[in-house]
Amino acid sequence: MTDTLSSEPDADAGEPRDEAPRRLTPHASLGRAVMLVNPLSGSVGPRAEAEAEAILADYDLQTQVVVLEAGNFDQAIADAFAAAPDVIFVLAGDGTARSVAAKARPNGPMIAPLPGGTMNMLPRALYGTADWKLALRRALEEGEPQSVSGGEVSGEYFYCAAILGSPALWAPAREAMRTGKVRLAWAYARRALKRAFTGRLRFSLDGGPRRRAEALVLISPMISKAMEEPDGLEAAAMDPSDASQAFRLAANALFSDWRHDPAVSTRPAKRIDVRARSKIPAVIDGEPVLLKSEATVRFIPKAFRALAPRPPAAEDSL
Template identity: 85%
Template structure:
């Protein structure tokens, strides 16, 4: 469910711009925006609704702000799309942002996922910040349509990375430690240790030879440092020689550049088939889930359109 808090900003599209209005992006014509806000999400806070209203009121836009409440947001997302906006801003958890983006598809409105979750992998990749207010302003003032590619596994879309296998079990522990929940981190860590090394993955890339690995990381072209063009997912197989090496890779799988490690091999793939003896733990754009013992992953070259600043040129990002 959603509560529509505000239907219009003080300045409506088509009317003369107020002298004090901030200048919108010159790269696309923005007239109507919808913003979905979940104040209960970990990275948002109770003042986010009023703060978002205040920021949007600085621009000459027709705006609608919808507060997400309850647990089923499908109706609210459908209502947001039905309003036919130029862009839908999402200030909520990582899972909600992924859900909105996956429903938009390439022919839908532009999506602007702001950092309102815990890991915020997609917002940080698009806006380079964990500050949702700064990301909102960057989208409004510097944004242009950006085609975002990604992947899909078991009906779940991801736009940054999917980690399959035992190292995925360490992501909740690491996040709990980052937020100061030491007891919870210890619980997650013990669970990860129990599951580690109990079931290696068997996988094939684009129908090729079957291989085994402790874990498989699938990285979108938007995140990958190894791919210059969106021609597939970067598939990184982790194959540690012993427990100590596996622990090191698991601890850094999401948070450092581990591609130069001799226990990691990478290549591009459009289709990945994965099997294991038991259900496969996974982390999809920061969200943990449990897959069946067999899973297929496919590359989605045009997943949705984001409103975001143009990425820096390759020579500028080195």
């Protein structure tokens, strides 16, 4: 754990820095920041702590960089909130970023989830890049407080998308295809298809009539291509009637906009009640989760405040 203050003298040189601090964003009041770093996560790497300190030292900002180690995650996160910073930067996996954002809620400090995980769905949506250093500078120099909407199901919060049902494993298949890992993508797709038709979902939207589907995809307004206003989650019901349609839908999910598939229907919703005969496989912002056989998904208009450029520079939308 290291404290730095960019306006202090350069300890190595023994005299003040020659260069003036870089300009912080005029859209947010930033005096103190905490940055949580997990060097073992995704694409972070062992040099991330030193690299983060070097970047933060360019700004007139009191900062604290905390390395997350096995066994100290919960305490380190609690200490970060106890320090009452203006913003908490999170350079860690997708699950850690979700946990910190969920703890912040709308009244907590701003959260800046940097791309340090595998899928990086939330960071990509906010900063439009998979480069955490670029995302950090964009937050520091262009960021402003933004209310991020999302959803909640069985105590799990999501800010990009939740996939419920047997095709949930199409999400890692799509990510593998995005990174050029074609064989891995089809391996994920085949595994998802083997589980298809083993247990269909029954669901209702906002108390409406109960329907059946192979899977539900619930997408936050922040990254939905189909929604212009944050007035609910985009609920997309996937309902292939046989194996051939399932293969076509899987291909569309990998290669194109799956909304154009005739087996998909979408509409906004604020409450989604879901039932199945057995536990429901799901992917919540890229993290696999096994839900109970009955679950309710709620839309949260203001889930937490992010420090991000406006409008969000989303690299990818769903």
